[in-house]
Amino acid sequence: EDQVTQSPEALRLQEGESSSLNCSYTVSGLRGLFWYRQDPGKGPEFLFTLYSAGEEKEKERLKATLTKKESFLHITAPKPEDSATYLCAVQAWGGGYQKVTFGTGTKLQVIP
Amino acid sequence: ETGVTQSPTHLIKTRGQQVTLRCSSQSGHNTVSWYQQALGQGPQFIFQYYREEENGRGNFPPRFSGLQFPNYSSELNVNALELDDSALYLCASSLKNTEAFFGQGTRLTVV
Numbered sequence: 001e002d003q004v005t006q007s008p009e010a011l012r013l014q015e016g017e018s019s020s021l022n023c024s025y026t027v028s029g030l031r032g033l034f035w036y037r038q039d040p041g042k043g044p045e046f047l048f049t050l051y052s053a054g055e056e057k058e059k060e061r062l063k064a065t066l067t068k069k070e071s072f073l074h075i076t077a078p079k080p081e082d083s084a085t086y087l088c089a090v091q092a093w094g095g096g097y098q099k100v101t102f103g104t105g106t107k108l109q110v111i112p
Numbered sequence: 113e114t115g116v117t118q119s120p121t122h123l124i125k126t127r128g129q130q131v132t133l134r135c136s137s138q139s140g141h142n143t144v145s146w147y148q149q150a151l152g153q154g155p156q157f158i159f160q161y162y163r164e165e166e167n168g169r170g171n172f173p174p175r176f177s178g179l180q181f182p183n184y185s186s187e188l189n190v191n192a193l194e195l196d197d198s199a200l201y202l203c204a205s206s207l208k209n210t211e212a213f214f215g216q217g218t219r220l221t222v223v
Binding site: 004034044045049087099100101102103 | 116145147152153154155156157160167168169170202204209210211212213214215216217
């Protein structure tokens with residue numbers, strides 16, 4: 001069974017204090033790994049797609065990387081508006097069916 | 113703003129009833145997926161439709177069913193509602209095998 005584990009569950013940072021969120025996965029037939037941001041009461045907002053080990057993508061203060069077993073979301077000099085839950089998801093193909101598995105997320109709080 | 117719209121935004125149903133949730137996909141997208149998100153949890157994949165055919169399903173019982181229409185809008189139907197079905201139901205649209213864009217969700221409460 002496909003598994004996605006995110007750590008830490010919660011992270012509290014001072015404004016400007018850089019850190020990384022981890023997403024480890026066990027899946028066969030990986031088609032892609034996605035990072036999303038979710039604010040309370042809203043649907044997830046797409047951030048990045050990574051398809052193969054070694055791939056990196058950047059957007060403003062965020063950078064996502066991918067290895068064969070895990071992905072990292074690096075946050076550089078975060079601001080209070082970066083506070084949200086960050087979700088990781090893997091898309092895989094198996095048994096003739098496509099399936100998406102999400103982790104439980106990392107709740108990030110950035111304090112001014 | 114992703115262009116994916118869901119209705120209704122909130123809904124209260126009684127245990128044993130049936131419910132239909134609706135989703136309009138982002139323009140040009142031919143794939144729609146549905147998710148259930150309990151409080152404090154990540155979204156759980158229910159199923160996916162591509163060009164009106166189901167092409168992916170998670171570990172949900174048959175009382176969760178869906179439809180995708182020729183205009184790529186979609187419905188999620190849940191029969192014989194249980195208290196544990198209370199959750200945020202999310203619809204996401206995409207092109208096949210690409211990133212999905214989510215709607216704001218329907219908050220379903222079963223009493």
